[in-house]
Amino acid sequence: MTDRYAVIGNPISHSKSPLIHRMFAAQTGQDISYEAIEAPLDGFAATIERLRNAGYKGCNVTVPFKQQAFQLLPEGMQVICSEDAENAMAANTLSFSGNRIQIQNTDGSGLVRDLEENLNIDLEGKNILLVGAGGASRGVLSPLRRAGANITITNRTEDKAHFLAKRFRMASCSYEGLLEKQFDIVINATSAGLTDSQIPLPESIFTPNALAYDMMYGRETPFMAFARDQGAQVADGLGMLVEQAAEAFFIWRGVRPDTRPVLDALHK
Numbered sequence: 720m721t722d723r724y725a726v727i728g729n730p731i732s733h734s735k736s737p738l739i740h741r742m743f744a745a746q747t748g749q750d751i752s753y754e755a756i757e758a759p760l761d762g763f764a765a766t767i768e769r770l771r772n773a774g775y776k777g778c779n780v781t782v783p784f785k786q787q788a789f790q791l792l793p794e795g796m797q798v799i800c801s802e803d804a805e806n807a808m809a810a811n812t813l814s815f816s817g818n819r820i821q822i823q824n825t826d827g828s829g830l831v832r833d834l835e836e837n838l839n840i841d842l843e844g845k846n847i848l849l850v851g852a853g854g855a856s857r858g859v860l861s862p863l864r865r866a867g868a869n870i871t872i873t874n875r876t877e878d879k880a881h882f883l884a885k886r887f888r889m890a891s892c893s894y895e896g897l898l899e900k901q902f903d904i905v906i907n908a909t910s911a912g913l914t915d916s917q918i919p920l921p922e923s924i925f926t927p928n929a930l931a932y933d934m935m936y937g938r939e940t941p942f943m944a945f946a947r948d949q950g951a952q953v954a955d956g957l958g959m960l961v962e963q964a965a966e967a968f969f970i971w972r973g974v975r976p977d978t979r980p981v982l983d984a985l986h987k
């Protein structure tokens with residue numbers, strides 16, 4: 720029987736997840752279906768209950784429900800939460816089996832895989848500047864550190880960067896303090912690109928051959944344009960999207976899909 724999966728968000732019609740998971744399924748010969756489902760803004764938990772009762776095996780969760788996914792606690796259910804989801808206080812992957820729900824977050828491991836496997840970067844000892852202190856940043860901090868990177872957090876609202884850095888025992892810095900510093904990798908985890916806003920980073924921020932990584936995809940953000948002007952290598956978040964999906968697929972199916980042909984297809 721075909722196992723059913725879905726991605727839940729609001730809005731959701733733009734989501735590339737159904738396409739990605741269908742390509743994974745075709746490639747690995749897994750008999751699954753995967754659809755996009757829009758949950759009402761006040762109806763996330765009810766939507767999950769409906770899917771569980773209908774026999775779905777799992778789902779991905781996207782904006783704006785990742786925090787609610789982490790907090791799910793349906794009555795009478797056993798909930799198991801991964802360390803990455805605990806650290807991020809957000810989840811993007813749910814698995815249902817009997818009266819058990821597994822809550823996981825594959826965003827950070829997806830980013831690490833994109834950096835290491837697709838962009839061929841050894842993260843051990845690399846100095847990374849993580850710009851932003853919201854949910855997107857929290858989701859990637861622990862996996863990046865596990866990979867051996869030295870992380871500094873900066874944010875427009877400084878207190879949030881300092882708070883996060885304290886909690887994860889990392890360095891933090893104000894935008895002004897960055898004038899003296901250089902990084903091998905600068906990751907934009909802010910939502911500034913959505914409003915075409917520039918982040919006031921100093922031009923001297925990149926080491927020679929540095930990578931500028933924007934978690935956003937599908938558009939050239941002002942951060943990416945700025946980084947290109949400074950001679951940095953630039954990557955968008957499409958690889959992270961595909962890799963976090965592959966991690967979820969592996970959790971559900973026990974098979975790791977080859978992400979390269981899927982990334983190539985999406986780039987076209």
Ligand code: ATR
Nearest residue numbers: 851852853854855856874875876879909910911916
């Ligand atoms: P997400 O879950 O996508 O991380 P969020 O939790 O609302 O969303 O966090 C958005 C992040 O983008 C924050 O770090 C925010 O900075 P503030 O904490 O100062 O609000 C950052 N951000 C949004 N717009 C920005 C802009 N124009 N310039 C710089 N940072 C911006």
